[in-house]
Amino acid sequence: GENVEQHPSTLSVQEGDSAVIKCTYSDSASNYFPWYKQELGKGPQLIIDIRSNVGEKKDQRIAVTLNKTAKHFSLHITETQPEDSAVYFCAANTLMFSGGYNKLIFGAGTRLAVHP
Amino acid sequence: ETGVTQSPTHLIKTRGQQVTLRCSSQSGHNTVSWYQQALGQGPQFIFQYYREEENGRGNFPPRFSGLQFPNYSSELNVNALELDDSALYLCASRLRQNTEAFFGQGTRLTVV
Numbered sequence: 624g625e626n627v628e629q630h631p632s633t634l635s636v637q638e639g640d641s642a643v644i645k646c647t648y649s650d651s652a653s654n655y656f657p658w659y660k661q662e663l664g665k666g667p668q669l670i671i672d673i674r675s676n677v678g679e680k681k682d683q684r685i686a687v688t689l690n691k692t693a694k695h696f697s698l699h700i701t702e703t704q705p706e707d708s709a710v711y712f713c714a715a716n717t718l719m720f721s722g723g724y725n726k727l728i729f730g731a732g733t734r735l736a737v738h739p
Numbered sequence: 740e741t742g743v744t745q746s747p748t749h750l751i752k753t754r755g756q757q758v759t760l761r762c763s764s765q766s767g768h769n770t771v772s773w774y775q776q777a778l779g780q781g782p783q784f785i786f787q788y789y790r791e792e793e794n795g796r797g798n799f800p801p802r803f804s805g806l807q808f809p810n811y812s813s814e815l816n817v818n819a820l821e822l823d824d825s826a827l828y829l830c831a832s833r834l835r836q837n838t839e840a841f842f843g844q845g846t847r848l849t850v851v
Contacts, residue, residue: 629781655837666743666829666842667782712781716837724795725836726772729781 625650627715629730637738642700644733646713649694655716656696657727658687660709667712671698703737710734742766743832745843752820752850760815760846762830770833771813772840773805777826788813789836817848825850 626649636642648656654675659667673680673687673696680687684703689696700707714727742765752758764771770789774782784797788807802818811832817824827847831840 627781657839659842664844666745666844669839669841672839714781718837719795722795724787724789726784726787726795726797727782727831727840728784731781732779 625653625715625717625728627713627728627730629713629733631733632731633734633736635736635738636703638703638705640703642703642707642735642737644698644711644713644735646696646698646715646730647694648696648715648728650715650717650728651694652720653694653715653717653728656687656689657714657716658685658698659712659714661712661732662709670711700735703735705737705739708735708737743830743841743843745828745830745846747846748844749847750849752848754820754822754850756820757816757818758820758848760817760828760830760848762813762815762832762843764811764813764830764832765834765841768832768834768841769811770836771807771811772831772833773813773815774829774831774842775799775826776829776845782829785815820850822850824848 657672661667686699710732713730744763772787773785776782787795791807807813827845830843
């Protein structure tokens with residue numbers, strides 16, 4: 624079945640360093656890849672996304688890359704700040720042909736800690 | 740703020756009871772999905788409603804059911820609660836099925 628693997632599960636960096644989180648998806652029909660940031664006690668917040676017809680997208684300090692051939696996509700955060708500390712989830716949007724609906728399949732999450 | 744609101748924020752129920760969770764979707768969004776997020780895990784797809792009809796379901800038993808109303812708000816009902824149903828339940832709304840999904844803050848359900 625559909626699956627999204629996410630690595631690493633925990634990531635600790637010093638303020639100002641870069642952080643990279645990687646995901647691999649299994650369903651070649653996946654066409655949309657959002658990234659979410661979840662802070663303690665809150666719901667997931669969409670921070671950036673990329674569609675399958677694009678290889679890279681950047682928004683200020685965050686960027687996402689997609690390699691469709693390898694079924695890999697990654698989140699890059701530069702110049703990390705303590706407020707970047709949270710759990711980050713990748714997801715892959717897949718069209719379920721049997722029901723004609725789209726669903727998001729999430730990775731297990733990466734707990735990012737940015738130390739001052 | 741995403742414009743997606745869920746109620747209640749916290750709930751404690753006893754095993755065997757029934758529970759109803761509510762979600763008000765973002766204005767104009769006709770697609771609402773529900774997810775279960777166990778502690779330390781990613782959200783798992785429960786089901787999706789599009790224009791008041793369930794059009795997709797994940798690997799959850801029939802005791803998980805839902806509704807979507809004409810204003811696109813939605814309910815998640817869980818019957819015969821089990822201890823393993825303890826989780827954060829998230830509602831997400833989308834303008835269309837293949838567009839950005841915006842989540843509410845979730846309902847933390849504890850089954851004792």
